Amino acid sequence: MNSSWSKGLISFRHHTVIMVESVSDRRSRMVPRVFPFLHSSFFIAWLKTGKEVTMVDMNQIREDALKQIDASDSLGELDALRVSLLGKRGSIQSLMKEMKNLPKEEKPAFGAAVNELKQSVSEAIEKQKEVLAQKALNEKIESEKIDITLPGLRPSHGNLNPLNLVERELEDLFVGLGYSVIEGDEVTTDFYCFERANIPQGHPARDMQDSLFIDNEKLLRTHTTAIQMQVLEESAPNPIKVVCPGKVYRRDDDDATHSHQFMQMEGLVIGENVPLSDLKGTLEFVARKMFGKDREIRFRPSYFPFTEPSVEVDVTCHMCNGKGCPTCKGTGWIEILGAGEVHPNVLRMAGYDPDKMNGFAFGVGLERIAMLKYGIDDIRHFYTNDRRFNETFDRFD
Ligand code: DAH
Numbered sequence: 001m002n003s004s005w006s007k008g009l010i011s012f013r014h015h016t017v018i019m020v021e022s023v024s025d026r027r028s029r030m031v032p033r034v035f036p037f038l039h040s041s042f043f044i045a046w047l048k049t050g051k052e053v054t055m056v057d058m059n060q061i062r063e064d065a066l067k068q069i070d071a072s073d074s075l076g077e078l079d080a081l082r083v084s085l086l087g088k089r090g091s092i093q094s095l096m097k098e099m100k101n102l103p104k105e106e107k108p109a110f111g112a113a114v115n116e117l118k119q120s121v122s123e124a125i126e127k128q129k130e131v132l133a134q135k136a137l138n139e140k141i142e143s144e145k146i147d148i149t150l151p152g153l154r155p156s157h158g159n160l161n162p163l164n165l166v167e168r169e170l171e172d173l174f175v176g177l178g179y180s181v182i183e184g185d186e187v188t189t190d191f192y193c194f195e196r197a198n199i200p201q202g203h204p205a206r207d208m209q210d211s212l213f214i215d216n217e218k219l220l221r222t223h224t225t226a227i228q229m230q231v232l233e234e235s236a237p238n239p240i241k242v243v244c245p246g247k248v249y250r251r252d253d254d255d256a257t258h259s260h261q262f263m264q265m266e267g268l269v270i271g272e273n274v275p276l277s278d279l280k281g282t283l284e285f286v287a288r289k290m291f292g293k294d295r296e297i298r299f300r301p302s303y304f305p306f307t308e309p310s311v312e313v314d315v316t317c318h319m320c321n322g323k324g325c326p327t328c329k330g331t332g333w334i335e336i337l338g339a340g341e342v343h344p345n346v347l348r349m350a351g352y353d354p355d356k357m358n359g360f361a362f363g364v365g366l367e368r369i370a371m372l373k374y375g376i377d378d379i380r381h382f383y384t385n386d387r388r389f390n391e392t393f394d395r396f397d
Helices: 003-008 058-071 075-086 091-101 104-143 162-176 204-208 225-235 276-291 344-350 366-374 387-391
Strands: 016-020 032-036 044-049 051-056 187-189 218-220 240-249 261-271 297-302 307-316 333-342 358-365
Touching: 058 075, 058 091, 058 104, 075 091, 075 104, 091 104, 162 240, 162 261, 162 276, 162 366, 225 240, 225 261, 225 344, 225 358, 261 276, 261 333, 261 366, 276 297, 276 307, 276 333, 276 358, 276 366, 297 333, 307 358, 333 344, 333 366, 358 366
Parallel strands: none
Antiparallel strands: 016 032, 044 051, 187 218, 240 261, 261 358, 297 307, 307 333, 333 358
């Protein structure tokens, strides 16, 4: 290494490119210039062309620049790199400014070399830009990916109304005893609602059921006994064992214990020799299932036009076990339904021979059962459709 070479060969601080100002006849005027050039050091070659000139090692610069471009990790970083390399005050652009210090004959080669350097650096930047843009896109796609395997939001849905719970529970019990479940029309006729139930026009029992008539003949059924009458007519002269649940309607002012709409379940068993004691055994079984195994039932004589004899059925109070409490109004007994042996007139009208076939029937109000069983104090709760009310009975399902 000769002296001029060793003078020109400057070892530089990391991250900094230093270039010796070239083209000078007098070495004393040569002042090293510092070009900011990230992550790089390079050699300066002194070319002997009669005079001393300086050539930057373009290949080294290119190599360093490409390395940095390649290592850049984000579009922002790449752009900063572009400015520092190719920008007006960038290191490569600054090389051009050195042109003026070169001898004339070196200028074209130097200029071409710098242009070529510029070209390859900007091509590399463009390429890397595409790579990083694709990478950024991939990251975006990845981060915005909708994971369809996540469980969705559970749609909130309602609960069964306690009336439906009671209805289902009773149906299950009766089906277990061999009964079928039959439903009828809510709009029925005066004929099935009253005439066939042994309540002819002008009968005082009609006053007990203030009805909602649709025309002279059609009305909203006032009791599920209307279904019983149709089942009898359709089944005669064969045996029957059915329960018939459904909504019934009466013209009434609504309050805590009255509703113009409520639910009943009718029961009907017809066969040869069906004694009242069968009814008692059946109802005792059902009452114990519904209200607890210690329940007793009792029959009290009553009157219904469609049964003879007729009874009201009471069950011992499930709150006080028959001792007497506010729920049973101190009596120890709670009335749950009306029942009796199907009236011979009813059997005859439907097509049965009452001397050969007989049976029992009962009608139970489902609101009453639900109110007793769940301690509900106002019949209107069943019909206001407040989900908070219904949710209370989830545990009974
Ligand atoms: N239908 C009667 C009512 O609504 C209830 C009833 C009583 C039905 C006795 C019956 C029965 O089948 O035998 O008040």
